[in-house]
Amino acid sequence: MHANMARPHVTLKLATSLDGRIATASGESRWITSPESRAEVQRLRAAAQAVMVGAGTARADDPELLARTEPPPPRQPLRVVLDTGFSLRPHGRLFSALDRAPLLIIGAPDADPKARAALEAAGAQTAVAPRAPAGIDVEAALDRLGADGIAAVLVEGGGVLAASLIAADAADRLEWFRAPVILGGDGRPSVAALALSRLADAPAWRRVALRELGPDLWESYERAS
Numbered sequence: 001m002h003a004n005m006a007r008p009h010v011t012l013k014l015a016t017s018l019d020g021r022i023a024t025a026s027g028e029s030r031w032i033t034s035p036e037s038r039a040e041v042q043r044l045r046a047a048a049q050a051v052m053v054g055a056g057t058a059r060a061d062d063p064e065l066l067a068r069t070e071p072p073p074p075r076q077p078l079r080v081v082l083d084t085g086f087s088l089r090p091h092g093r094l095f096s097a098l099d100r101a102p103l104l105i106i107g108a109p110d111a112d113p114k115a116r117a118a119l120e121a122a123g124a125q126t127a128v129a130p131r132a133p134a135g136i137d138v139e140a141a142l143d144r145l146g147a148d149g150i151a152a153v154l155v156e157g158g159g160v161l162a163a164s165l166i167a168a169d170a171a172d173r174l175e176w177f178r179a180p181v182i183l184g185g186d187g188r189p190s191v192a193a194l195a196l197s198r199l200a201d202a203p204a205w206r207r208v209a210l211r212e213l214g215p216d217l218w219e220s221y222e223r224a225s
């Protein structure tokens with residue numbers, strides 16, 4: 001349990017190869033997992049009040065981050081991007097979906113005010129949170145969402161944001177979709193470096209569910225206490 005009761009419940013979704021990679025070395029990630037897995041991810045999105053990605057994913061994938069379920073959810077989740085410098089370009093699919101779901105971009109307090117204003121002019125909401133070594137202090141960003149009444153956040157990567165969350169012990173649950181392909185060590189890792197030297201320090205998880213989804217496996221984990 002978090003000391004701060006306002007912090008939302010955080011689910012980290014990973015859609016990976018058997019060897020835990022989320023993209024090829026060139027960054028191609030669509031689609032590693034099966035249509036059945038992707039449909040489950042849409043349901044997870046629909047059940048969350050906010051969906052969060054790092055700026056790297058926003059730039060590489062140009063995602064909409066809408067919940068495409070049938071029927072659509074009564075309310076689309078808030079889409080959140082951690083973008084330290086407010087450096088996203090104010091167009092692309094995150095922006096063209098603004099008529100269907102709000103977009104919140106969280107940057108650093110000392111980021112360029114002109115860049116922030118350009119994102120706001122394009123229809124995004126913006127907020128600031130303190131800097132941390134990887135970018136934005138992920139716990140402060142989550143607290144900010146909690147203060148806005150968000151109770152459940154689905155974090156969809158990429159690997160750098162996943163590593164910050166895990167390093168901060170801020171992920172409550174993992175939803176891991178694993179496809180029967182191998183991308184190799186030059187593929188992008190689902191969790192970037194954690195700088196662990198001792199196995200005893202590795203964050204440990206308890207599997208709470210295991211299902212088959214077409215050719216894939218869907219594993220759910222909660223933090224081992």
Ligand SMILES: NC(=O)c1ccc[n+]([C@@H]2O[C@H](COP(=O)([O-])OP(=O)(O)OC[C@H]3O[C@@H](n4cnc5c(N)ncnc54)[C@H](OP(=O)(O)O)[C@@H]3O)[C@@H](O)[C@H]2O)c1
Pocket residue numbers: 013014015016021022023027028029032053054055056057058060061082083084085087132134135136137138156157158159160161162164165188192
């Ligand atoms: N298979 C899948 O399910 C899946 C899902 C997502 C992504 N992907 C793939 O993953 C790749 C992108 O992932 P990525 O690891 O390069 O990027 P990422 O984790 O999406 O974004 C990392 C960037 O986010 C910003 N950031 C701000 N605060 C941060 C914090 N506290 N921790 C971490 N990052 C923070 C930083 O950029 P600034 O300094 O600019 O703010 C950082 O470089 C793409 O190839 C994409 O296709 C695959």
